[in-house]
Amino acid sequence: MKIDTQIWTDIDFDKDGKQLGTLNAPQSFNWAGWANVFIPIAVVKNGTGPTALLCGGNHGDEYEGQVTLLKLVRELDPAQVQGRLIILPMLNRPAAQAGMRLSPVDGRNMNRAFPGQRNDTLTGLIAHYVAHALLPLADLVIDIHSGGRTLQFLPSVNMHNLANKTQFDEMVRAAKSWGAPYVFIYEDVAGEGLLPSYAESLGKITLGTEMGSASQFSAGILRLVEDGLHNVLRLYGILPGEPTPPPTGQQVVAAPERDDYLMAPVSGIFEPLLEMGDPVSAGQPVGQIYSTELPFQPPTPVIARTDGILFGRCGFPLTQQGACVATIVRPVEIG
Structure with a gap:
């Protein structure tokens, strides 16, 4: 062809x-x-x-x-x-x-x-x-x-x-x-x-x-x-x-919902608060971000919007606003 x-x-x-x-x-x-x-x-x-x-x-x-x-x-x-x-x-x-x-x-x-x-x-x-x-x-x-x-x-x-x-x-x-x-x-x-x-x-x-x-x-x-x-x-x-x-x-x-993918609300240093594989509840912080411009202000939390398991997170601590810093999944039945 x-x-x-x-x-x-x-x-x-x-x-x-x-x-x-x-x-x-x-x-x-x-x-x-x-x-x-x-x-x-x-x-x-x-x-x-x-x-x-x-x-x-x-x-x-x-x-x-x-x-x-x-x-x-x-x-x-x-x-x-x-x-x-x-x-x-x-x-x-x-x-x-x-x-x-x-x-x-x-x-x-x-x-x-x-x-x-x-x-x-x-x-x-x-x-x-x-x-x-x-x-x-x-x-x-x-x-x-x-x-x-x-x-x-x-x-x-x-x-x-x-x-x-x-x-x-x-x-x-x-x-x-x-x-x-x-x-x-x-x-x-x-x-x-x-x-x-x-x-x-x-x-x-x-x-x-x-x-x-x-x-x-x-x-x-x-x-x-x-x-x-x-x-x-x-x-x-x-x-x-x-x-x-x-x-x-x-x-x-x-992870079928957009809310399962958490984007950094601000730029800075991401501190994980959970290990991958840990259970997560909606409203729970999965991490927090420290500003590099205003280092002494309180860190900004990254809040889960869905229930599930922490499946992925940012691999490099310094992150930018809008970057995916966590992914939450749920078990599903196929068939």
Whole structure:
């Protein structure tokens, strides 16, 4: 299928074996009028079977997916695979190289750029290629995220609540197979244009994650990301074997209301008053913010507006007015 895109690659998506290459996106810089930005891509294919699109580095300050997918590419033997894996370990490579959430080239958020346009800034060009060249090939889409520099979360696999019950139920089944403590159903409170949202709209079985992190990860979190990814690929027969059973006490939780996402009322230093996983009641302070301009005035409380569990909070103490500093979820029954 011919795709009208400015990005090109030497990868043959129908060829068996392991191919390592780049997506080449045209770009001009002050230091190079004619240049390409190289986005690393690997394709591992063997025979017939499902296709999984695996993405890391959608945000450059989220490292769990980048490390996990780079390791997967290095270790995979094509003979282990039944089907095809398309792997983008650093989807927003300029952001990954800079350790930033947004691209330093155009200041854009890759996870708000979908489906992109043929004539777009760099971030939109990459989103357009993924949306129109790669997503149509995929049966399963996994976009690995964590909290990055500014947020931290209880480890979860996440998705949106969908009107298509068959698709949604299958996504929940896949999410549970990952083996994370939580399956998180969330709302888009920070804008549209997400890769997972677009993939879901195409009917793809789509999973995201939130694994940590305040831009740090432990061996335990990396193990959960790696083992969980293998579990899902086993579930669909792309890798051999059976998924390990999910942990006892695994919960499906949701934050369906805007009031579940608490934004900083003022700028300053955020002091948490609860640990993640603690129960929360509406009207209860979850933290307080100390002004850096007026340091001796009383701190401003951040008050919960809903009941539930503290699921996420700001990962870096110095925060700005309007930044999300806490997320509250509630257990839900699916079925």
